[in-house]
Amino acid sequence: MDTEWLPQPDPAEIEIGKVLHALADPIRLQIVRLLDERGGGSCTSLPEVPVKPSTVSHHLRTLREAGVVASMVQGNARKSVLRDADLETRFPGLLTAILRAT
């Protein structure tokens, strides 16, 4: 199946500043909520996001480089998932508080 992961920061190297910057954009926050609800997603599997797939790809990259999501490659399909466990370890309560907000 040749599943590989795109490069991402180690849990200990996730920086609060980069995480906050990544979550500060409303589109990225919406993407994070959708990934949380559905357990993952990709550029073309989030049609309610009001930007083009190339822009979604850019946002997923930003989220991945910040340590918020992890992206796996399976053949020609990709899937991004929230790194909720890593974030909970690194910044306890942070992601929960944000996702719980109205």
Added chain:
Amino acid sequence: MDTEWLPQPDPAEIEIGKVLHALADPIRLQIVRLLDERGGGSCTSLPEVPVKPSTVSHHLRTLREAGVVASMVQGNARKSVLRDADLETRFPGLLTAILRAT
């Protein structure tokens, strides 16, 4: 003493998006940490912040409009304090998680 408060959003109207945007800037995050440590501050009482007082004023305004800080006027002196209680009510655990981060 004629203490008055500058306009600020009600606790129920604080938006997570604006709070995250306000905290995403590294200078503003530093200001928030200093206000937390010292219980308050003003434009000229935060010399370790590497920007000019006029810029600190701008950041304090951004933080106040987002609902992160409250600013009081006493004569010619002003003092801004963290709205930690309001934030804890509105987004439980959020500020604590951020301030606890290394």
Added chain:
DNA sequence: AACTAGCTACGATGATCGTCGTAATTATTG
């Protein structure tokens, strides 16, 4: 091999924003 689908890298553009200097305001002090 050719073709299709999914995704991204790249370049460009327009908007937002962080920063600063200056001027103006306000209140306290001499």
Added chain:
DNA sequence: CAATAATTACGACGATCATCGTAGCTAGTT
């Protein structure tokens, strides 16, 4: 009243960034 200190409003500039279109890549399919 004059002077000083604290703070902000304003205008301007430079940088960052969100967005898009297109081209190119990879893997699976026919």
